[in-house]
Amino acid sequence: MPVTLTENAAKHIQSMLEKRGHGFGLRLGTKASGCSGFSYVVDYADDVNDDQDVVFDSHGIKVVVDKQSLNNLEGMTIDYVKNNILNEGFEFINPNVKDMCGCGESFSVK
Numbered sequence: 001m002p003v004t005l006t007e008n009a010a011k012h013i014q015s016m017l018e019k020r021g022h023g024f025g026l027r028l029g030t031k032a033s034g035c036s037g038f039s040y041v042v043d044y045a046d047d048v049n050d051d052q053d054v055v056f057d058s059h060g061i062k063v064v065v066d067k068q069s070l071n072n073l074e075g076m077t078i079d080y081v082k083n084n085i086l087n088e089g090f091e092f093i094n095p096n097v098k099d100m101c102g103c104g105e106s107f108s109v110k
Contacts, residue, residue, distance in 0.1 A: 001074045001075035002056045002058070002075075003028065003056050003058075003063050003065055003073050003074070003075075003076050003077075003078070004056065004063075004076075004077050004078070005026075005058040005061055005063065005077070005078050005079075006059075006060045006077060006078070006079040006080065007055075007058055008079060008080045008081070009059075009078045009079050009080040009090065010058060010059030010060065010061045011024050011059075011080075012019040012080040013025070013061050013080075014060070014061060015042070016044075017044070017053055020044065020087055022046065023044040023045060023046050024045055024046070024062050025044075025045040025055075025061050025062030025063060025064060026042065026043075026044070026045055026061060026063050026064070026078075027041075027042070027043045027044060027045040027064045027065075028040065028041070028042055028063060028064070028065050028069070028073060028078070029041040029065065029066045029068075029069040029073075030069040030073065033105075033106050035106060036099055036100060036101040036106040036107050036108045037106060037107065037109070038072055038106060038107055038108070038109065039105055039106045039107070040092055042090065043070075045062055045063075045064040048064055052066055052067055052068075053065065053066055053067065054055045054067060056064075063078075071096070071109070072096055072109050073094065073096070074096065074097065075094075075095045076092060076093060076094040076095065076096070077093040078090055078091070078092055078093070079091040081094060090102045094107070096109045096110055097109060098108075098110045
């Protein structure tokens with residue numbers, strides 16, 4: 001199952017890439033962290049390692065996921081939300097999450 005972006009997330013990433021001046025998409029992964037097990041790692045995608053990465057296209061933006069993280073992220077949707085003037089950011093809608101820590105910084109998978 002692919003990792004996808006909402007239209008809002010794709011527009012925000014495109015804007016960030018244009019301001020940055022280089023890169024072609026979003027790099028997404030997980031790392032062991034926090035009290036629940038994993039946390040998300042988000043960065044610009046500047047290159048792809050064919051042996052280690054899987055690339056998805058969503059609303060014209062490339063989403064690069066390392067193969068090691070793919071089981072934790074498969075089927076996930078990334079949204080970009082603005083709750084108010086001071087609170088905006090990516091929201092991860094991940095069907096693989098079994099539990100999240102109280103602060104929302106880490107998660108465990110099924």
